[in-house]
């Protein structure tokens with residue numbers, strides 16, 4: 001598994017202000033964009049693009065926070081999911097909650113998506 005670009009992720013505008021480069025600090029004397037978000041629209045699309053920039057910049061912290069929140073303990077302990085409260089006794093004593101609407105399930109899926117090996 002690889003590692004993502006170290007944070008903080010910052011935004012730097014192109015010279016004509018038509019695009020925001022999400023990047024990290026200068027590395028080896030150059031800026032290497034992580035992604036580019038077009039801006040300069042009007043109305044709802046521009047608002048969404050600005051919100052997308054914020055979300056992308058927060059991605060490293062969001063991933064780290066999800067991992068910290070889940071920790072290394074299973075969500076189901078003693079047969080009860082400690083997150084959604086479902087009772088899995090007697091089938092499961094300890095394990096990961098299998099309910100797709102449980103926040104712990106959603107968090108594990110998001111982490112797996114972020115850390116999936118590209119083929």
Ligand SMILES: [Zn+2]
Nearest residue numbers: 081084097102
């Ligand atoms: Zn649960």
